[in-house]
Amino acid sequence: MKNKILLITNIPTPYRLPIFKILNEQLNIKFVFCSKIEKNRSWKIDKRQLNINHTFLSKNKNYVHTNPGIFKLLYYEKPNIIITSGFYPTMIFAFLYSLIFRIKHIVFTDGTLDSESRLTIIHMLVRKVFFRYSKSFIAASDKSISLFESYGINRCKIYKSHLCVDNLKFNSNKKVKKYDLMFSGQFIERKNPIFFVNLFQKL
Secondary structure, rough: OOEEEEEEOOOOOOOOOHHHHHHHHOEEEEEEEEEOOOOOOOOOOOHHHHHHOOEOOOOOOOOOOOOOHHHHHHHHOOOOOEOOOOOOOOHHHHHHHHHHOOOOEEEEEOOOOOOOOOOOOHHHHHHHHHHOOOEEEEEOOHHHHHHHOOOOOOOOEEEEOOOOHHHHOOOOOOOOOOOOOOOOOOOOOHHHHHHHHHHHOOO
């Protein structure tokens, strides 16, 4: 039987859509977004980037996604593989569904030991349960791989899938440069844009 995959994530993001488009062309996969945007995001997604098999569960802009409608969608779609990207209530619902109906579950994260260093005991417990009953794991970086390994996950079950961009769009300048600088993030204190400005001035 051909695999039918449902990938559930919070919102469409510019650094994941290029890979989602490739996956959509090669696999029987549907992308489920909890919402169109979150309150602390200001990017706008080109409709052409969303030319993939997808659905939105809500128009809510909350950070914590709670979409009980995921149960109805999963029952209707009947996937045999569920991938969750995050640990929101919606993802927990989908994970529980996978346990009840014995569907393969895969965890996808770009988290790191540093980004998850302030988790509560409850957050850590949720991750341990997810990891205990998941078939495999997708990491966005070597640091994400280290995060999985810190929970005792065997390296052979972990696969890497980088966050990415369409490099051709940024490859038109043939001029040889001494440095390439890029700031990736919101202009907020937590993302430290002042450090980038200072670095730019020194170079």
